Amino acid sequence: MMENHLEGILAPWQSRTTNAFLESLNSVFSAVKRKARGFRSVKHLIIMRYFTAGKLPLPVAP
Numbered sequence: 001m002m003e004n005h006l007e008g009i010l011a012p013w014q015s016r017t018t019n020a021f022l023e024s025l026n027s028v029f030s031a032v033k034r035k036a037r038g039f040r041s042v043k044h045l046i047i048m049r050y051f052t053a054g055k056l057p058l059p060v061a062p
Contacts, residue, residue, distance in 0.1 A: 028052055 002009065012018055032052050036045045050056070 025053065 029049055029052075032048050033045065036048055
């Protein structure tokens with residue numbers, strides 16, 4: 001069984017990449033989702049994720 005999956009098992013060492021970045025991003029998105037309970041739509045949640053992931057400043061209301 002391991003011989004069938006050996007390529008996938010060895011891939012992180014060969015490519016020197018892991019999913020650590022995606023895991024940390026998922027953690028950030030989960031925190032945004034917890035904060036977003038008051039948002040009225042999924043669109044607002046998605047916009048908040050873009051601001052958070054892109055490290056953009058939130059616009060100030062006039």
